[in-house]
Amino acid sequence: MSNQRVSRRQFLNYTLTGVGGFMAAGMLMPMVRFAIDPVLTAEAGGDFVSTGTTLEELSDVPTRIDFSYEQKDAWYTSEVTQTAWVYLDEQQNVVALNPTCKHLGCTVNWEGTESEPNRFFCPCHNGLYEKSGKNVPGTPPTAPLDMLEARVGDDGILQLGQTVPNTIA
Numbered sequence: 001m002s003n004q005r006v007s008r009r010q011f012l013n014y015t016l017t018g019v020g021g022f023m024a025a026g027m028l029m030p031m032v033r034f035a036i037d038p039v040l041t042a043e044a045g046g047d048f049v050s051t052g053t054t055l056e057e058l059s060d061v062p063t064r065i066d067f068s069y070e071q072k073d074a075w076y077t078s079e080v081t082q083t084a085w086v087y088l089d090e091q092q093n094v095v096a097l098n099p100t101c102k103h104l105g106c107t108v109n110w111e112g113t114e115s116e117p118n119r120f121f122c123p124c125h126n127g128l129y130e131k132s133g134k135n136v137p138g139t140p141p142t143a144p145l146d147m148l149e150a151r152v153g154d155d156g157i158l159q160l161g162q163t164v165p166n167t168i169a
C-alpha cells in the first residue's frame with residue numbers, strides 16, 4: 001500500500017474533474033447519437049423497385065416506364081422518379097435502358113424523330129442510339145446508354161434496380 005497521501009486540494013480536483021466529465025458526457029451523448037443516427041440506421045428492403053408493370057405489358061418495342069422510390073440521404077428523405085426504356089429481346093429477356101444521354105445528360109426517346117425509326121434519339125444535339133443502346137458513330141454520344149438491373153417479382157411485376165454498364169451494345 002502506498003504511503004502517499006492525497007491532499008485536500010488534489011481530492012477536490014479529482015472529484016470535480018470526474019463529476020464534470022460525467023456531466024459533459026451526459027450532455028454530449030444525445031448530440032452525438034443524433035448526429036450519427038442516420039448512419040447507424042439499417043436500410044430496409046433491397047435495391048430493386050417495383051414498377052407496377054407486368055411482363056405481359058412488355059413487347060419487343062421499347063416502352064417508357066416511370067417508377068418512383070423513396071431516397072434517404074442522411075436526414076432527408078425524398079421521392080425520386082426515374083424513367084427507363086424497357087423491352088423484351090428475342091429470348092424474351094427484359095432489357096431496361098437508362099434514358100440519360102451519355103453526351104451531356106439529356107433524356108433520349110425511342111423513335112424521337114421521324115427520320116430515325118428504330119433508334120433512340122436525343123433532342124439536345126441530335127444524338128442517336130441503336131435499340132441495344134449502342135451509340136451511333138458520327139453523333140455526339142461516345143458511349144452506349146447504361147442499363148438498369150431488371151427482374152420479375154413473385155407477383156409478376158417488373159422490378160428495376162441499379163444502373164449498370166451496358167452489356168449488350
Ligand code: FES
Nearest residue numbers: 101103104122127
Ligand atoms: S445530350 Fe444527348 S446528344 Fe447531347
